[in-house]
Each structure stands twice: as structure tokens, then as C-alpha cells.
Amino acid sequence: xxxxxxxxxxxxxxxxxxxxxxxxxxxxxxxxxxxxxxxxxxxxxxxxxxxxxxxxxxxxxxxxxxxxxxxxxxxxxxxxxxxxxxxxxxxxxxxxxxxxxxxxxxxxxxxxxxxxxxxxxxxxxxxxxxxxxxxxxxxxxxxxxxxxxxxxxxxxxxxxxxxxxxxxxxxxxxxxxxxxxxxxxxxxxxxxxxxxxxxxxxxx
Numbered sequence: 001x002x003x004x005x006x007x008x009x010x011x012x013x014x015x016x017x018x019x020x021x022x023x024x025x026x027x028x029x030x031x032x033x034x035x036x037x038x039x040x041x042x043x044x045x046x047x048x049x050x051x052x053x054x055x056x057x058x059x060x061x062x063x064x065x066x067x068x069x070x071x072x073x074x075x076x077x078x079x080x081x082x083x084x085x086x087x088x089x090x091x092x093x094x095x096x097x098x099x100x101x102x103x104x105x106x107x108x109x110x111x112x113x114x115x116x117x118x119x120x121x122x123x124x125x126x127x128x129x130x131x132x133x134x135x136x137x138x139x140x141x142x143x144x145x146x147x148x149x150x151x152x153x154x155x156x157x158x159x160x161x162x163x164x165x166x167x168x169x170x171x172x173x174x175x176x177x178x179x180x181x182x183x184x185x186x187x188x189x190x191x192x193x194x195x196x197x198x199x200x201x202x203x204x
Contacts (some may be wrong), residue, residue, distance in 0.1 A: 002073055002111070002137040005145060007152075008052070008129040008161040011120050017155050018118040019052055024151045024182050026050060030146065036084050037140045038063075044110030055116045055148070059109030059141035066187060067107025073097025074104075074138045076166065081173055083140040103140045111137040114145050116152065146174035147185075153195055154184050162195035171195075 013021075029039070037059075039048040044061030065084070073096045082102045089102035112135045120130045134173050136142035150171075164171070168190040178185030187198050 002135045003075065003142065003165050004133055004135040005149060005165070006131070006133040006163045007149065008131055009116075009120060009156075010159055011122050011128045011130060012161075013118050013156070015052065015082050021148075021152050021155050022050060022052065022055060024155075024178075025144075025148050027181050028147055031177060035143075037143060039141060039144060040110065041127055042113035042115060044108075053118050056113060057141070058113050059105070059111065061108055061110040061137045063105060063107065063109040065105050065109065069104060069106045070098060071100070071104060071106035071137075074100040076100060076138060076170055077203065078155070078167065078169055079107065080170060083143050083173070083194060091143055091160070092144055100138060101183055103137050103138050103142050109141060110141050111135055111141075114148070116148065143173055143177070146171050147177050149195065150178050150188055153181070153188065154178075154182075154198070157197075163193050164190060164191065164195065165193075 039057040039143060040060040041047055041049060042056040042058050044058045048057035069090065075094050081102045085102045085151055089100045089104045090098050091101050092099040114134045122128065122130050134145055136145050153160050154160055171190050175185040175188055188195060189198055
């Protein structure tokens with residue numbers, strides 16, 4: 001349980017497409033660090049893995065942020081956004097935890113590992129497409145996760161299907177980040193829980 005993103009993907013991603021995804025994502029890292037969002041390895045320590053075979057990262061487990069927030073099973077209201085933007089982002093409670101206006105943490109910026117390999121390790125004797133997901137629980141690394149999924153969708157098109165617990169407002173930061181640095185992003189939206197490209201926005 002917790003704020004999660006989901007995707008279906010083919011087993012094998014063309015090496016040129018995968019490299020393009022990797023290179024675009026690498027361009028975002030300096031901007032993310034400037035915003036205070038540092039990535040760690042998939043288990044919350046060490047360096048993220050970003051190469052031509054595997055992209056795997058998490059938030060930093062021992063991040064040094066204020067541990068005073070109760071950040072259990074957070075959920076965003078409709079106007080939530082940003083990351084580490086508020087001293088106290090908590091604005092209420094829901095049935096299972098807290099309601100937060102911003103991606104934040106309780107002194108631990110990590111949650112589930114985000115892993116996106118060029119060659120997916122499928123279940124034995126199962127035909128694709130293959131299902132994966134990442135529960136970010138609205139830690140700050142939720143922003144690079146959503147930005148990465150926009151990048152991958154841009155390069156893979158219909159071969160990648162992305163769905164989310166969030167809505168379009170919650171993806172705005174990632175869309176804007178990609179637009180500013182990569183020249184695309186605002187042409188995507190969340191509709192009925194799915195990440196879709198708006199063809200009309202390109203024509204305009």
C-alpha cells in the first residue's frame with residue numbers, strides 16, 4: 001500500500017532506444033541535485049546504476065533531512081506538488097496514513113527500488129509484455145521516477161504502457177522538468193490513471 005507507479009514493457013528494448021533514454025535521464029540529474037534530490041543505489045546507499053544495461057536507483061536512506069515528520073503511507077491531495085518544498089507538508093490524515101502537499105520524508109528518502117533494465121528478466125515460460133512497478137510513497141525520488149517514465153514513454157511510444165496512483169497535477173513537476181531540459185514533457189498527461197501523449201499539443 002502506498003503511492004505507486006506501474007508499467008508494462010517488452011522483454012527486449014532496442015539498444016539505441018535504451019541509450020537514448022539513459023542519456024536523457026542523465027541530463028536531468030544536475031537539475032535534480034540542485035533541487036536537493038540526490039539519487040542513491042537501488043537499496044538506498046551508494047551510487048545509482050545508470051548504464052547501457054540497467055538503470056536502478058532509490059532515494060538516499062540516510063538523507064540527513066529532518067526526521068521530525070511522520071511520513072507513514074502518505075497520499076497527495078489534488079493540488080500537491082514539489083519536493084522538499086515545505087517545512088511541514090502534512091495537511092491532514094486519510095484512512096491509512098497522512099495527507100501531504102509535497103514529496104518529503106521522515107529522515108529516510110528511500111522506499112522501493114526503481115529498476116528498468118534493457119533486458120527484462122521475465123517469469124519462466126511467460127509471454128510479454130512484462131509488468132513492473134515502483135512504490136515511491138511520495139519520497140522526493142518520486143520526481144525522478146516520474147520524469148524517467150516520461151522519458152521512456154517518449155522514446156518507446158506504445159511499446160511502454162504507464163499507469164499511476166497519481167493524477168495529472170502530481171506529474172506536473174516531472175513534465176515541466178523534462179520540457180525545460182529535454183524539449184518534451186508538457187505534451188503528456190495523466191488520463192484515467194494512464195500516461196498518454198497529447199498529439200494536439202505538438203501541433204499547437
